[in-house]
Amino acid sequence: MSATPSPGRVGDVRRQNLALVLAGIQRNGGATRAQLAAESGLTKASVSSIVADLLESGLVRETYVTRDGERGRPGTGLVLNPARGALAVEINVDYLAVGVLDFAGELTFHETLERHNRGSKPADILPLLVAMAQRAATEAIAAGVELLGGELTVPGLVDTERNVVVAAPNLGWADVELSEELPKILPDAPFGVSLANEAKSAALAELWFGQGADHGTSERFRDFLYISGEVGVGGGLVIESRLFAGPQGHAGEIGHVVVHPDGPLCACGGHGCLETFAGQDAIYSAAGIDPDSTSQQMDQLLSRVAEGDERAVSAVEQAGRYLGIAVASTARVANISAVVLGGHFAVLEEWIAPALRRSLNRHAPGLIPQGNVAFSGLGQTGTLRGAAATSVRRILSRAYELIP
Ligand SMILES: [Zn+2]
Incomplete structure (x- = not known):
């Protein structure tokens, strides 16, 4: 040198x-x-x-x-320095959420607002998000944490370079540009707010805080497919402890792997995607629960499967069966032998896991050992943690900007 x-x-x-x-x-x-x-x-x-x-x-x-x-x-x-941190803001189909992660990796603030966002325009949602972000920033300041940057996640495909939500079919968004809105979320942060895909953030959370960070499982979970169960089904592929994003950043979209040639129309425009059998609304419909009712559908589903209600149990088992088909094919293509399931799949683990394992044994015998099928323990905070931690890493990679 x-x-x-x-x-x-x-x-x-x-x-x-x-x-x-x-x-x-x-x-x-x-x-x-x-x-x-x-x-x-x-x-x-x-x-x-x-x-x-x-x-x-x-x-x-x-x-x-x-x-x-x-x-x-x-x-x-x-x-x-734990007195520095990053913000994460999440738009999902049925809730908004915000979280603060300090540089020590602690989630010091977390707030969720249940809200039906399907068909909502960005202009309806963003003021709510900005207000939630302001509350989070105020709490952070009160706790002595300065927020240097943040990340906004959406349940859809994003172009991070241009700050565009390319397609979030379950929100009804296509080609939504957020360059003017993102800075409003955290106006004083020197590193700004970036855009990310919800499932990919959750996959990174699993790598950094979940199975990939657990001493008992970290060796097995260096390469895995993360599957996010929300209204939509998203995914993230982690290869050699890094997110494999693909040329446009859209790799890992397991929700739109076709599992039935004559299956129902999917929000993406295709037919028979995994999401049409394993997405939250698909399971509710199959179980006889109105997905559009305002009451707590997941609580209803859980109590019905716990009671052994035949229709509810078979709806959940069907989701597990189709998950197995999609995972079996993906595992062969991507040469991975581990999978982590989050969102409603983790909530329904007790009932979905046996059906998923049977399906994997049938469609990919011996490929994915039982211990390599894991259910996320991060709960509702996974996406927020992954997004904020990505922001922290981005800030650290640009540390030189803070040095005179
Ligand atoms: Zn689809």
Whole structure:
């Protein structure tokens, strides 16, 4: 790295070294300057200089740590600063939600507003979201957390470069541009608000906070398909611990894998997609519960399956059977052998899991071991955590912007 100095080149090297040190702190919270130097291959002097910049930026802070072999003498370690955070805002078909994740990875605020958003225009929904985001930001400030950026998730295909919701059929949105609306969600945040797909955020949450982060399962869940069960069925493909997005960012859309050639018309315009059998409304209809009634359909469904109501049980089992068909095919195409199910699939685990396993055994025998079929434990917060954590990573990747 001893080339002719030029401002651009020096800038690049400094950025790279900064990224190395920051990644070390992110991976190993509490690492000392000496450990960061050993890990990164940088000199202790460079690490100290970079750490000084990072402390000044507010992205990291010092903490007193006791290391093995130091006879209890406390040293000074570095952690991401929990007084910084990111916001996540979620639009779904039957609710809006907002959450705050601090840099320590704690979800410090979470609010959900049940609302039927099908057919709602962006102009109806966005003021509600902005108000929810303001409440979250106020709570964060009161708790001493400064929000530096955020992410908005929608149940549909997005173009993150142009801030366009390309298609969210269950909302009735097509080619909706949000470039002017996104900054209103978090007006003072230096890194702004980006757009993301709901299921892909939830897949990342599973990787970072769920099965992929659990010591017992993390080895098995480095490569997996995440399936999100909402009104729509979405998905995210994680390969080698990274989201595989595909050329336009739309890979993993398992909800629109065809499972029946003569199946019903889907919101996407096709016929016989998995969503038409395993989406929330499809299960309610098959169970004899009106999907458009305002009462708590999931509670009704749960009590009916618990009572052994034949129609309700067979609706849920049918969803499990078709899930198995779609997973069997996808697993072969993508060469994966693990799957995580979230949303209503996780809520219905007790009844859906046996049907799904039977279906997998029938359509892909031996391909997906029983322990590799997991149900998310993150509940309603998965998407918010994944979205906010993506925002945190984006902020850290642009840390140099906060350094004079
Ligand atoms: Zn479809």
